[in-house]
Amino acid sequence: MNPLEDLIREKIAQFEQPVRSSLSARYPPLAPWLIFARRAHRQLQNIFNLRLTRESAPSFYSCVVARHQSVLFRALGDSDPRPQRQKVANLRLATARINGLVIPPGKEFSFWHMVGAPTPARGFVKGMLLSEGEIIEGYGGGLCQLSNLLYWLFLYTPLTVTERFHHAMDVFPDSGRVLPFGSGATILYNYIDLRARNTTTVPLQLKVWLNDRRLKGQVLSPERISGKYHVFEKEHCFVLYRGRYFRFNEIWLEELLNGETQRMTKITTNFAPVMYEVTPEYLQEHDFQVLRF
Numbered sequence: 001m002n003p004l005e006d007l008i009r010e011k012i013a014q015f016e017q018p019v020r021s022s023l024s025a026r027y028p029p030l031a032p033w034l035i036f037a038r039r040a041h042r043q044l045q046n047i048f049n050l051r052l053t054r055e056s057a058p059s060f061y062s063c064v065v066a067r068h069q070s071v072l073f074r075a076l077g078d079s080d081p082r083p084q085r086q087k088v089a090n091l092r093l094a095t096a097r098i099n100g101l102v103i104p105p106g107k108e109f110s111f112w113h114m115v116g117a118p119t120p121a122r123g124f125v126k127g128m129l130l131s132e133g134e135i136i137e138g139y140g141g142g143l144c145q146l147s148n149l150l151y152w153l154f155l156y157t158p159l160t161v162t163e164r165f166h167h168a169m170d171v172f173p174d175s176g177r178v179l180p181f182g183s184g185a186t187i188l189y190n191y192i193d194l195r196a197r198n199t200t201t202v203p204l205q206l207k208v209w210l211n212d213r214r215l216k217g218q219v220l221s222p223e224r225i226s227g228k229y230h231v232f233e234k235e236h237c238f239v240l241y242r243g244r245y246f247r248f249n250e251i252w253l254e255e256l257l258n259g260e261t262q263r264m265t266k267i268t269t270n271f272a273p274v275m276y277e278v279t280p281e282y283l284q285e286h287d288f289q290v291l292r293f
Contacts, residue, residue: 004235005291008248011271012241012293038191046113046190051197053107054114056100061205061220066156066229069216070149074175087127087142090118091215094146095208103204108162108197111147112190118143130171130186144187146208147194149217151185154196155253155267156229157219159204163195170247170274174286180233182270183251200225230254231267237289238278245274248291 046052072091073084094115103109118124118140127141154161164185174181185194198204205220236249251267283290 005293007269008239008271008291009293011248011269012239012246015246015271015273035191039189042112042191042193046110049108051106051108052110052113053101053103055102055104055107057102057205060100060207061203061222063221063224065158065204065219065221065225066153067216067218068149068152068156069214070145071214072145072210073213074172084128084142086125086137087145088210089123089125090127090140090142091146091210093123094118094143095210095215098146098150098206099208101206103159103196103198103206105198105201105203108195109159109206111150111187111194113193115143117189130167130169135171140189144184145215147187148184149208149215150206151194152179152183152231153217153219155183155231157204158198158200158225158227159196159219160199161194161196163193165192166268166270168272170272171276173276173282180231180251181236181247181249182268182272183231183233226257227262228256230256237291238274238283239271239291239293241293245278247272247274 072088097115098111101109101114116122120139124140126137126139127143129136129138129141130144151161151164165187166182167184167186170181186192187194202221202223202225207218207220209216231251231253234250234252237247239246239248248269248271250269253265253267254261255263255265282288
């Protein structure tokens with residue numbers, strides 16, 4: 001028996017026959033009302049959740065715990081580049097709300113609690129959104145680039161991620177990809193959120209900003225933190241099943257102290273349908289393994 005093949009067969013079965021589907025998927029006409037109800041419920045929860053932080057410091061802490069950056073514009077095949085340009089305005093608004101935020105010990109960060117509703121009344125414009133594997137325009141489009149960056153930063157800190165959702169589809173071909181497939185964090189106001197709690201005894205601070213080409217971020221601390229973290233993927237491959245390509249991998253976290261591994265944790269197992277054309281040339285160019293079922 002091959003454990004990897006058995007796991008992939010299990011993922012294929014789950015994809016073909018999901019355990020449950022959402023009410024909005026089963027009754028599409030009800031979707032707007034269900035989304036409104038869920039948003040209202042989460043907003044009430046946030047108001048009374050005393051763990052959520054909105055605290056900022058007058059200056060930045062001196063020690064960098066983790067840093068990361070991502071390019072603002074990617075080659076996306078034949079897709080219209082205009083929504084990518086528009087997303088920059090949304091990112092500037094969102095980073096201004098988060099930049100300088102302090103997460104004290106015992107407190108929790110919530111992306112949407114800080115950013116708020118991405119409405120035109122608050123200055124947000126239409127940008128690129130992903131819906132059912134397609135690129136569309138919507139207010140606040142492009143903010144997932146910030147949630148992706150923040151999630152990757154959190155993995156390299158002692159923050160404990162308490163809520164995170166990953167993309168259900170592999171939408172874009174690899175073009176300058178530097179992070180493992182499936183290591184992002186999708187968001188949807190305000191019930192698909194990104195949250196992280198500070199379970200340490202030291203306050204941590206977020207610093208996020210843009211320049212002309214990149215979105216940049218850091219997690220800061222007033223004192224040096226000795227632990228180190230390493231995120232990597234295992235078992236990455238393309239899966240060809242009944243003429244359709246899927247993408248599979250596992251994301252792992254290694255925690256180190258003084259250069260020695262303290263713990264290895266599997267964060268997630270990704271299995272997603274591929275929404276772009278997969279050619280033999282593409283697979284060969286990137287040296288991707290293909291498993292056929």
